[in-house]
Amino acid sequence: VKKGLKFPEVTAGRIMATDIVSVSASWTIGKTLKYLRQKKEILPENIYEVYILDSKRRPIGTLNLNTIVRSTSATVVKNIMNTQFKTIPIDTDQEEIALGFKQSNLIAAPVVDKLGKIVGQITSEDVIDIIEEETEEDLLRLSGVQSDDTYSAVLKTIQSRFGWLLINLFTAIAASFVIGIFESSLRQLVALAILMPIVASMGGNAGTQTLTVAVRALALREVTRANALRVIGKEFAVGTINGIIFAVIIGSVAAYWFQMPLLGIIIGAAMIINLMVACLSGILIPLILDKTGIDPAIASTVVLTTITDIFGFFVFLGLGSIYLL
């Protein structure tokens, strides 16, 4: 299980290319072009930007190839170089890097060590891979699988999925214990046993919808401390209103099916409560996990379905035991 839940963070230092091109601030564009021509065999194949460094190899400016080809030969580098550039500290997490590139529409950016010295660069090509990997990871983690699963061998796949299923088995058994509390009610009114999976299943699905949106919104920094309360309020409203609509539908079906109007009211009430709990859990679980430093994509689903299952069974069977027997 431990292995399945461990995902090391990838930082700028691991992604960056170390072969960068630097020119002097005092050079002209003519001299820069001559340099690029003469050194073409040893320079990296794809250059987007060249960097201008101070005596301690700290970047003081960047020069895009687009600027180079549009400037006259006599232009001096320091007069046209871009000094409003972003640097990436070497220990920056890849998720932060991808966000920075998207927000600032960057093509390339220098990576610097703790002293501000240039140690490499990251380009938009690297960011394509990062973005795909991050979104992919969220998708797979929410379903309890690890990456690269398609090409893994059978035994490795079994191992990678086993931990998640084992956790789910424990939570399913816990839910069954809750059902077991109401053993005598179930024996007296078998309609409760027939209908109970509906309440739990609708809670699980409604909660998963909220959860998926919340996990991605957190990854994209769309949910912040400033708007968290508003988002929570919105999910509560969505859960309540959807709960009322589905309560009317399932209440009517149940009342007609078993010819017991009160049973319809009970399952309707349980549906409203469980959908409210589900939508609130769907937003609160990832928020809390994120705050405690756990990746919400890893653990959210299992916590959510445990809550919606146990709560769904407990509320429905509890209300049924009180009012129907």
Add this chain to the structure above:
Amino acid sequence: VKKGLKFPEVTAGRIMATDIVSVSASWTIGKTLKYLRQKKEILPENIYEVYILDSKRRPIGTLNLNTIVRSTSATVVKNIMNTQFKTIPIDTDQEEIALGFKQSNLIAAPVVDKLGKIVGQITSEDVIDIIEEETEEDLLRLSGVQSDDTYSAVLKTIQSRFGWLLINLFTAIAASFVIGIFESSLRQLVALAILMPIVASMGGNAGTQTLTVAVRALALREVTRANALRVIGKEFAVGTINGIIFAVIIGSVAAYWFQMPLLGIIIGAAMIINLMVACLSGILIPLILDKTGIDPAIASTVVLTTITDIFGFFVFLGLGSIYLL
């Protein structure tokens, strides 16, 4: 519901930028640089490649800025231009475009109309957006939500999630009808009611794991006609082996809990069968949907959980009714 399932395809024509830079094959690099300098006010800000066109404006070569800055002034464009370049037909789907860029490590590519005439270009920056959007879409569709959900108003959110929940309500009611078939068995042996959610839930989770991997593998073209049978075989093996392991665990728990060894054997057998069905469904459903032209990410989950719920309840309650009563 209909609205929630409609996702129009985005093609190259909608993504491309129409302002491209073209130079003549007979020009020298010196003349090309002079042209770029003189026209810098009207040319697009970021150029990755310039295009060389024939008299009918069909691209016959591309020239990367990296090549330009490394070539001497006297070099003639046609001698160094890249003639092994890819063109993108204007009606190409964005998913195909992203795949092409990743496979060929492209920075930019010309978009052509039906006559082969250049109409625009797509750059790696555009592809970043596409990749993120596509992976994101798969993630949200698998959970039954539409994109841009975080910023939607409450009523719009309720509407966008309602269709999915309604479908799930119907399938949950269908599963309850299956349980209803075994009403008298449940009355005679309440342990069946207490344990039945475990079999269904484990099937749903194991199937979802397979499904998520399969949907992404299809999107990334990792599953093809050539290896489909091998992938199906692998999932069958994973389902069977995981099924056997979990059968032993839950069989022991159930036998001890209710002091009925035969009940343990029955739930174990149901677990193996349902996990086999779940893993096979997890790979076959997206494969079949993909073949019939339906996006597997939209409809897979609901079909899968319907199968694992109904099958799980039916096998467990069926075996229980035959051998325990």
